[in-house]
Amino acid sequence: MSSQTDVQSQIIRAIGLTVTNGDRSLNFYTQALLFELVSDITVEGQDYSDLEGVPGVKIRIITLRLGDEFIELMEYLNIQGKPILNDSQSNDLWFQHLAIVVSDMDRAYDRLRSFPIEPISVAPQTIPPENEASGGVRAFKFKDPDGHDLELIWFPPDKGKDKWHQNGDRLFLGIDHSAIAISNTEQSLHFYRDLLGMQIDSRSFNWRATQSRLDNLPGAEVKITALRPVQDGVGIELLDYILPGKGRPMPSDCKSWDITHMQIELVVNNLEQLVDKLRGNGVQFVSPRIVQFSDHSFPYRQGCLVKDPDGHAILLIME
Template identity: 45%
Template structure:
């Protein structure tokens, strides 16, 4: 459905990320965070090549579930997966992470430490309002976050004590302009702006491993589901680097939002008319039954972040 204001995103259906080895990444996510495997399939031929913009693509896609949320690991078989820049910082515009909600930070951190990872934060941090957070990278360089809400703060479903790892609250992207990103994600895509606030101080610097960090954080949610979108607009420090102009979906820096719509053709028409995005897929691609959605198109926002628009 497309409203008069733009597109109506039904849900952030999944977070996709390119990995160097789907089997190793699956072992990490299932072992460190108790994800479960939903499906393991291969997409190849013209459908894969045109959907992802990679010639002769053969893509192994492993769908993982945690709570109600889904992560899709993508390994481009036989392709040269360029690494994430080793000196990546939290304010570089290719930065994207997703936040895994935990019921006990100490226990979650202890379980994570049984696996290989690279810390961004030196250790879990206690932020204002007693929120606990820890940022780190997996062995492919993808940024991740463990997050614990204190009692009485956040949605009721993140207060559960039944499991250690509860689900994914949001995926956050570093951006260059809050207003420009709101014009796309809120005004064109129809996500609901839940609010914005500014984080500054030693706790933020320590968590991000970024001296003099001052960041405007903006939260948006779709019509359904628990998984939301977050903007990170770093006012300081200066020097945030843009997305590599030659980025490919097969590069390990690639992550994307999988956004579900009811009418993908109408949605693509709105995006084409907006002149705000760059398309990776040349058209809407009809997909075989091995895929978790029937049709899709990949595109990038003005900062270079990837969005896979899908129709189920």
């Protein structure tokens, strides 16, 4: 076996969301969804500018935890990014959501409705039983104050990880996956599986009225490929919309400070080797170099931001 095949994605450390107002987003995620505050720091300097591809950057990074999983709310303090388009749809290729697992869908939905959310789904939807991979799963999609897409998801006893069924009395349990809209499944598998070393966890096909009501997208049919890193944890779901077809592409000028920007922080076992491999395969780089961090309070030692074939941001890191 050649050394190049040894590169592996170990685990997703966190998912970063660029936000307009850190305090507003902090209040929403902690009050509506019961995330817990871990840290609230401000970073600046050349290393962070190179990492995110933003000159003269100053970023407030608010780290939140839900169960075992983490998100980072990233507020660019010295530059205002473009907002998410109001007419954004699930099949637009910039679409990305976080799936937040709940122990009781009806209670979670009732709680959420007392906060200023923008619903996407008509109401919580139950996947039909003829869908072998996800029959019985209940889901509800909505938007946070910035328009980032979120999903509440409930797993029946025969679906989902064991940990989602050992919840005690908590209502919001953690993050199961981040789902991204893609233009071509095989193209994305080449990137995530063949280059990054992730593993296929499951495949499914969602359609009929349930999916349309879930996505608020008439006639929706979507091919879903679920991927996991080798150490499990948060997964990535590839959403390949067959109907109504592919939506709009990611804008070519989308930057890290734009509110559309989300970045999956992926821990890898050999960053230098992986970067060489990605460069050799024509992958788009945002960071001009592997950034080395000497600040021991920062959560990782090395980082490099790249984009997948459809423009979704992946922050490759070594802890």
